[in-house]
Amino acid sequence: MTDALVEVRDLKKYFSIGGDFELKAVDGVSFTIQKGETLGLVGESGCGKSTLGRTIIRLYENTGGEVLFKGKDVHQLRGKEVGQFNRDVQMIFQDPQASLNPRMTVEDIIAEGLDIHRLSKGMRRERVAELLSLVGLHKEHAQRFPHEFSGGQRQRIGIARALAVEPEFIIADEPISALDVSIQAQVVNLLEDLQRDRGLTYLFIAHDLSMVKHISDRIGVMYLGKMVELAASDALYARPLHPYTQALLSSVPVPDPTIKRERIVLQGDLPSPANKPSGCGFRTRCPAAMERCAQAEPIWKEAEAGHWVACHLFEG
Template structure:
């Protein structure tokens, strides 16, 4: 059975000016050659530090921005070669939940209008729209009586529920969730995560869940991809990755996750130096400038993407 989403050698390079008073430009390699698949019904977590290209990847899969190079297949259709007109009928199959529940909702529209808008765009029967809006509000745990209110009358958690209801309106197969709980309090985060898991089992949804919080990703994901400077350095099933991480960067990230036990002690792996600029990435392995295990080979040779065991992939010279 073919995967629902297949990404092949995806790249996004931005051209930016070097300064205000010069015409010289440089290339920022936001995403630099990603390849992965998402099976139908699973949740793939994408984690990494800010600026590693997670959100850019999600937006390219949604075709909100066009890739510089590479392909994105959805149900066998190459989205990167379709025109806007050809893409429109497919849009209802993949939707997005955005990071900021305050900025992602139009403050001048009522909640009922926000949720109804995708139904109008995709020609949902007019006489059934109101009932569909009420159903969606109920599904995400909100009272249908709130439909005539404006976004500013809701809390952050409630606004994110409205964003999820809007994404569900046209019965999508895939939802790209771009840091959907990072702007919320911890108690509200758990409610939204549990809601997403319930909706997945109820509607047979597939998720690409983007986050910088490894604890959140562990709660919701089936597989996890770890990104660093525009590339995936490790991809594994959740249990294996959290129990025995392979890549030094993954080990460093996991060592920083707090343990909910005051007596437990975790050995910290502190990375030295700053994240290199994606406009001028290091040669060889891009992580070698911060890696405590770096060798001369790491400085000159790009590590191969290799399978080290069943469903476990890593790009590191430590694994031959």
């Protein structure tokens, strides 16, 4: 475990929603990310996966717990350490339309990080050209504006911007969800190539389970602010333990009309994270719910080697 690049321990992020009410968006999540691996994070909207990503990268202050990056608590960094952290950790956003300033040229967008961290050393234009070719664009594109590009090209610009400061760890928050299928594959291949060539570590947040399985070494499944299962991606898909993971996997439509499967269709909707059920958050929709599930929260434990789950079914 010594080469854990990121270590998240019992991380909590609560939002105040007026009066004494708190929305527990992330409620006690723990996991580690090894150097050079891709950890996928899946879950439905409102499960807290984006908040988790944003808290790790310090876009949000934490409410409790800690995030260690190379052994240092990121929410306690001060002075120069903050600058270094901001270089080491970068983010790629979902909507390449909304995350690029429409009034800046591509060159200025990509070089913004270089300017802030004083990294260009008089080679600004050359660096931008290099980054553009790295993500499969041309140096002629540098003087254009974001609206002149297609969605897939814009996402490449967002990736070039993240790479400009030579990060070690990239948080990609639904980087391909806004793209068409034929373009998604282009961007995913690019991310994989960059990881291989530069030893990058990814936290890949998405709701498209088949793409997450494709890109991730390990996958964490979140439900209502909690991690419910975490395992190597093959193990998770071959033997999902948590009833929620099982339902989630069986809900994914398979592009093959000859396969007729029994789907586990969950009843009802996700409860509001501001008003969670007692005990296990999933018990209101769980086909296997027992009496105990309403009384106590399940414990996060290692059910099989490297396969973690939080469910009373596995507490024996």
